[in-house]
């Protein structure tokens with residue numbers, strides 16, 4: 001099976017590499033030429049346009065920043081929709097607004113092209129290991145048919161419902177991650193200001209109820225002051241925008257998420273938008289005069 005792969009960034013590049021390793025033939029594209037060259041060196045073909053890739057592949061995976069980029073690549077001029085034959089499947093693994101997924105799904109279905117919204121969680125380390133968590137919306141029969149392709153990149157691939165449901169699950173994930181990083185930051189700042197070594201506090205509490213995947217990933221980064229992304233603040237702001245738009249749409253107040261959004265906006269103003277979301281701690285350092 002030939003697979004198209006569009007978007008070879010922090011996440012897409014290792015995901016595409018894992019598909020090559022698993023023996024799939026890839027046709028790739030990205031605006032960033034060095035990433036394309038890296039895949040080419042591993043044996044991938046390079047597409048000349050999104051439509052060109054779609055004309056050559058049964059499945060096209062997209063891993064792009066947000067809704068506008070996915071809409072442009074899939075539905076725009078020379079986009080996937082122009083090259084794809086009926087029966088082609090687009091697996092969009094980007095994190096985008098559920099409403100945008102449903103719009104793209106409807107436009108593609110008119111041409112008998114199917115869309116799965118299949119965003120991921122786990123960050124760059126799990127993308128490299130091929131142990132991501134994938135949450136999928138769309139037609140169940142399409143999910144079943146392409147489960148094995150997604151499983152190459154993931155430890156878990158879970159069907160959550162109709163089109164857009166995958167991205168609703170991803171928004172829920174992003175709420176938990178954002179609030180958890182803030183909680184870890186507050187705890188480590190408290191330890192420091194109270195005169196106890198934050199690393200020893202981390203060692204003491206990580207095995208208890210407070211322990212979490214977020215704590216394991218982010219507490220060491222915070223203590224080492226390593227804010228290299230990873231997952232950029234800018235992308236998390238994008239996700240929380242999608243969260244708040246969705247929650248306002250369904251009439252659910254999310255007061256803590258709204259507050260963490262303000263914290264992220266504040267550190268973005270300080271020039272941290274391109275840093276890892278672990279840099280949320282800088283907001284608290286400022287408040288605590290550290």
Ligand code: NAD
Pocket residue numbers: 006007008009010011012029030031032035063064065066069072073093094095096120121122123124230231232235
């Ligand atoms: P990234 O910015 O590193 O990668 C995006 C890639 O898309 C870039 O290489 C860019 O050149 C390419 N691109 C943009 N527009 C394009 C276009 N029109 N045509 C072709 N290529 C185009 O971002 P990332 O961190 O890899 O994230 C990708 C998606 O995955 C985002 O939706 C993000 O929210 C989500 N995500 C990221 C992480 C993480 O830890 N980085 C974790 C889970 C989910």
